[in-house]
Amino acid sequence: MSAGLLGLLDDVAAIAKAAAASLDDVTAAAGKATAKAAGVVIDDTAVTPQFVTGVTPDRELPIVKKIALGSIRNKLLIILPVALLLSWVAPWALAPILMLGGLYLSYEGAEKIWERIRGHEVAHEEPGAVDTSAPVATQGFAAEKTLISGAVRTDLILSAEIMVISLNEVAHETFWDRLVILVIVALVITAGVYGVVGLIVKMDDIGLALSRRRSRGVQALGRGLVVGMPKILGFIATVGTVAMLWVGGHILLNGVHELGWTAPYAWVEHVAENIHHAVAGVGGALGWLFDTLVSAVVGLAVGAVVIAVIHVLPFGPKHHAPSADDDAAHA
Template sequence: MASGLFALLDDVAALSRMAAASIDDVGAAAGRASVKAAGVVVDDAAVTPQYVQGVAAERELPMIRKIAVGSLRNKLLIILPAALLLSQFLPWLLTPILMLGGAFLCYEGAEKVWHKLRPAEHAPAAADRAQAPQSPEEAERTMVSGAIRTDLILSAEIMVISLNEVAAEGFWSRAAILVVVAVGITVLVYGVVGVIVKVDDVGLALAQRPSAAAQRVGRGLVKGMPKVMAVISVVGTAAMLWVGGHILLVGAEELGLAAPYDAVHHVEVAVHDALGSAGAVAGWFVNTLASALVGLLVGALVVAAKSALPASVEAKLSH
């Protein structure tokens, strides 16, 4: 009887070790998948604070919470089932879909560059949108809905990139990994966004303290945040072009058009071999720069094609 009990306990311990190992494997795979989606994550964190600009301070965090819940709903209830079914029954479609998402990222990045270069061309459209009278509640609902719609596209790209990294795993492993990615990235992105949008309030509170040191820190935070947001925006744009371009290069190679990726890889290897100990970093930089240039070129072509469309069609696409 005792030996049977000990055998049962051994079996339970073995199962516990297997479960722990499986959890570790899921966590590690989720981490690798999340790293591949880093460029989109940075852009997501850079875009979201724009939706709460000009909002009363007490409504900032509630709005971010609503957007975060909508983002999680997008990932778990819409994108995850579709991605799993696709990977299970039509896995050959993953690369073309990933490339379409990459092209969209390139377009978004190139459009942001164009807006920076020619801001006056986009001011009238912004002014027209601002003329529509809305109550504060309606305006908040509109902004939250717009943010969740934008998030749907970014979340789809994050999930597909992550899925592509774990496509060789079993069905339930893929599901578990993507759930971890969805929850982890949502918490990370909107946690960071929540901190970003409240730094100004923290700075103002510190600036009103009697301590001279606290006042200096507070004024520094208030003055520094616009610069931080500008840096985040630039990094987000660069990340979109880099990730989008890299997706297109790798996807083209997988579909049989290997020449563009081979050319980049040859330059990367040549730089790596020529610079010795610094070669790894330099090679990565060459690959990243080449991917970003490809992304900028493809994105510029898409922006040009969109601008050539009739105004009514372009307006529908923009909404």
């Protein structure tokens, strides 16, 4: 009896040790996959705050929370099942799908630049579009819903690249290990990105609270945050626009490489590698900067083509019926 019990305890201990080793492997793989997708995570963090520009302070965190929940749904309920299924039955389809996302991001980034050139801040000239020149709360629930939907759509593209990059890093793992690793990656990255976004958008409120403290140094820091945050948010919005072009262009370059047209991507990689080895100390950073710049130019060029095509199509913005404001302006 005692020998049997000891044998059972030995088996339990062996199973527990194997489970612990497997958990360590899964955790390490999740950390590696997350690190590999860090570049896109930075882009996601830069892009998201622009969606709460013009939002009244009491609605900032609730909107960020809704976008974060939408991001979790994107990753776990849409991207993860599709990516795992396609990696099993049609791995060739992942690149074209990602390229469609890259096309959308390039269009979004180029459109924002086009609107700034024209002197308009309305992201989409269509009924129900969000006018970022006024607080979203003054435009009603529909405007807030439109804003959140737009943010979640953009997140879908960035999340898709994050998850596909992560999937490629753990392609050698078993199906269940891949599933667990990608769920961990999705949760960790979403919590990190939207935690930072929440902190950014509330920084002015933090500054206001600090400005009321007794210490003069703390008060000065608080006033600096209050005064500086609009400029910081404006800078982040610009970085977000560039990030859309960068990520979109990079997806397109990598996509055509995967589909067989290797010359553009190979040239960029070759030049970046030469820069890396030619410049001591900062060669790696300069090579990365070159890669980023070329990707952004590609994204801008492709996005401009999409905008031009949309504007000549029958359902393009220039074919919309004139609004009452336009009629008044011409009167």
